[in-house]
Amino acid sequence: MILLECKNLTKQYGFHTALSHVSLQVGSGHIVGLLGPNGSGKTTLLKLIAGLLAPTAGMAYVMGEPIGIGSKRLVSYLPDHPCLGGHMRVQEAIHFFEDFYVDFSADCAHDMLDKLDIDPCCRIKSLSKGTAEKVQLILTMSRQASLYLLDEPIAGVDPAARDYILRTIISNYNENASILISTHLISDIENILDEVIFIQHGSIRAHCPVDSIRQQEGKSIDSIFREVFRC
Amino acid sequence: MPWNLDSDRPIFIQIIDRIQADIIAGCYQPGDKLPSVRELAQDASVNPNTMQKALSELERTGLVYSQRTSGRFITEDREMIRALREQQGQQIALHFLENMKKLGYGKDEILALLTQLLETALHNQPHSTETHGHSAETHTHSAETHVYSAETHTHSAETHVYSAETHGHSITPHAQPYNAAVHAQPEQKQQHKSSAQESLAEACKITTWRIP
Numbered sequence: 001m002i003l004l005e006c007k008n009l010t011k012q013y014g015f016h017t018a019l020s021h022v023s024l025q026v027g028s029g030h031i032v033g034l035l036g037p038n039g040s041g042k043t044t045l046l047k048l049i050a051g052l053l054a055p056t057a058g059m060a061y062v063m064g065e066p067i068g069i070g071s072k073r074l075v076s077y078l079p080d081h082p083c084l085g086g087h088m089r090v091q092e093a094i095h096f097f098e099d100f101y102v103d104f105s106a107d108c109a110h111d112m113l114d115k116l117d118i119d120p121c122c123r124i125k126s127l128s129k130g131t132a133e134k135v136q137l138i139l140t141m142s143r144q145a146s147l148y149l150l151d152e153p154i155a156g157v158d159p160a161a162r163d164y165i166l167r168t169i170i171s172n173y174n175e176n177a178s179i180l181i182s183t184h185l186i187s188d189i190e191n192i193l194d195e196v197i198f199i200q201h202g203s204i205r206a207h208c209p210v211d212s213i214r215q216q217e218g219k220s221i222d223s224i225f226r227e228v229f230r231c
Numbered sequence: 232m233p234w235n236l237d238s239d240r241p242i243f244i245q246i247i248d249r250i251q252a253d254i255i256a257g258c259y260q261p262g263d264k265l266p267s268v269r270e271l272a273q274d275a276s277v278n279p280n281t282m283q284k285a286l287s288e289l290e291r292t293g294l295v296y297s298q299r300t301s302g303r304f305i306t307e308d309r310e311m312i313r314a315l316r317e318q319q320g321q322q323i324a325l326h327f328l329e330n331m332k333k334l335g336y337g338k339d340e341i342l343a344l345l346t347q348l349l350e351t352a353l354h355n356q357p358h359s360t361e362t363h364g365h366s367a368e369t370h371t372h373s374a375e376t377h378v379y380s381a382e383t384h385t386h387s388a389e390t391h392v393y394s395a396e397t398h399g400h401s402i403t404p405h406a407q408p409y410n411a412a413v414h415a416q417p418e419q420k421q422q423h424k425s426s427a428q429e430s431l432a433e434a435c436k437i438t439t440w441r442i443p
Contacts, residue, residue, distance in 0.1 A: 031278050163276065171273050191242060192278045211241040211281070220238030 003028040003178045004049065004147055008058035011044050011202075018044040019202045021058070028146070029175050031192055033210075033221070034182040036199035037229045042182040043080055045199070046149045049180070050077035062147055073102075076145035080152045080182075082132055086125030090118065090135055097139050109142040112168060116161060130156040137165060141172055148179040154188065166192055187222040196221055198228065234275040242277055246285035254294065254305055255316045265295065265303040 004026040011019040019041040026032055034042050047053045049060050051067045062071040084093050090113065097104045113120055116134055124132055133156045140148065154162045162185075170192055173179055183189055190210065198205040205228070210221060217224055236245050253259050265271070268286060272279040286303060289295040293311065297303045306312070331341050 029280065031280075166276060167273055170276070170279060171269065175279075187238065190238070191236060191276055191281075194278050194280050211243055211284070214239070214241045215244075218239055222238065 001028045001176075002026070003030075004060070004062055004180070006045075006049070006058070006060040009045070009048055009055050009060055010057040011041075011048060011053060012056045017202055019048070022199075022202070022204055023058075024197065024204060024207055026147075026178050026180065026195075028178055030194045031169070031173075031179045031181065033186070033189060033193040033196040034180055034199060035184075035186060035196055035221070035225055040199045041202040042199060043151055044202075046077070046151050046180065046182060049147075050075055050149055052077075074146040075149060076101075076140050076143040076147070077149045078137055078140040078151055078153055082124075082136065084124050084132075084136060084139075086123065088124050089120070090122055090124065090127075091120040093124065093135065093139060094120070097142070101143050103144040104139075105142050105144065108172070109138050112138045112142070116164065130158060130161070133157055134161060134165070141168060144174065144177075146177050148173065148177065150179065150181045150183075152183055153181060154183065154185055159188075162188055186225055187220065190221045193221070198225070200229065234277075236275070236277070242281050243285040243288065246275065246277065246282060247288055250285070250289060251294065251315060251319070254312060255319060259305045261305055261307045261309055261312065263305045264301075265305065267302065 002025050004024075006022050006024050009019060009022040010017070022041075022045060034045065036042050044053065048055050049062070049067065051072050060067050060071075062074050065071045065074065088096070094106050094109050097109075098106050110120065113135070116138070118127075118131060118135060118138075124135065127135065133153075137150070137153050137157075140150065140153075154165055157165060166189065169179065181189060181193075193210050195207065195209050196213070197207045213221065213224060219227075234246075234249060236242055250259075250265075259265065265286070266274070268279055268282050271286075272282040275282065286295060290297055290303070293308070294306050294315070295303050296306060328341070336344070
């Protein structure tokens with residue numbers, strides 16, 4: 001089943017084209033890596049699918065639903081920058097999400113906070129950068145969404161917690177959901193990816209299954225990335 | 232046990248290799264139930280779809296079979312496991328020979344070296360072969376002992392090479408018998424590792440398999 005479909009998605013910021021004619025399809029039950037150099041349009045693509053930006057042209061659909069209120073119910077989005085009010089306590093952020101999303105599970109969030117040793121009574125502004133990122137990721141992954149959009153989910157997180165988070169991603173998402181992850185830490189996540197999308201200058205350069213590339217090239221996705229995008 | 236997946240080969244192939252090795256080593260006995268796809272995927276930190284693909288492939292070869300509702304099981308065809316073991320042993324041996332050839336070793340040199348190593352290995356692990364092959368039941372069990380002892384041998388092989396380095400080709404006849412618990416730390420193996428030593432280590436594994 002096709003979970004996400006983008007048709008000719010284009011986004012211009014003034015005269016600058018951030019994304020041009022992107023068409024792609026993602027089936028259900030897949031973990032897809034969105035990889036590309038800085039400024040290639042990854043965040044723009046995720047924001048368009050999340051419904052935070054309006055496309056200049058083209059359209060995206062999540063489970064046949066055009067981007068809008070209906071699609072936002074199905075999509076759980078993790079922005080690449082902190083989005084929670086610093087004055088909030090972690091506990092309050094959980095209430096906030098619970099109030100906002102029908103599919104949010106507070107138990108699941110508390111469970112993960114506990115595992116990562118984060119005190120729910122802390123104020124978000126008092127947390128370190130990495131811990132604040134963990135909290136935000138926990139909130140995103142505690143929803144039972146159909147599509148998760150994770151923009152740089154593990155950048156500021158220590159390697160041990162990274163492993164925990166990856167395991168959480170594997171065990172938490174249900175078989176019909178898909179995950180689109182944008183990241184630069186390719187070697188950390190490539191074992192959990194099914195497919196990769198290489199994006200450059202706002203266009204898709206390749207979209208293929210990880211195993212087939214590794215078999216063809218005899219290299220890891222990480223080294224292929226370094227070759228393809230050599231500066 | 233960590234899965235130690237390389238980054239340059241398709242993951243599902245590495246998973247297949249790993250599960251096959253576990254079956255040969257007796258970690259999974261014939262007829263045993265495999266953990267669920269999700270559990271295995273989590274354990275190996277890989278995508279569940281990849282794990283699924285690997286298991287389907289194993290199923291296709293017949294090494295694993297699935298029962299519709301109750302999960303996947305290891306084949307009870309011991310003959311098949313034995314054949315697989317033989318095939319893998321041969322592969323490792325060929326690989327070893329290739330590496331030795333690269334180092335310029337001739338046939339006699341290889342044979343002499345192996346004989347020497349084997350003697351030291353046997354000296355250190357006199358009981359490893361005794362349990363072998365009494366009945367079908369002990370057979371698989373002894374396979375486990377074998378691999379286990381092969382590891383110990385590997386270690387002794389390294390000690391051997393190491394001492395050869397310091398004393399110029401003299402052999403240490405009474406290499407310390409190493410205890411498996413000590414051996415379990417892979418860091419110890421990493422030190423002073425050269426391609427020759429790797430080949431030697433592999434040689435030892437092979438030769439212990441061939442002892443019976």
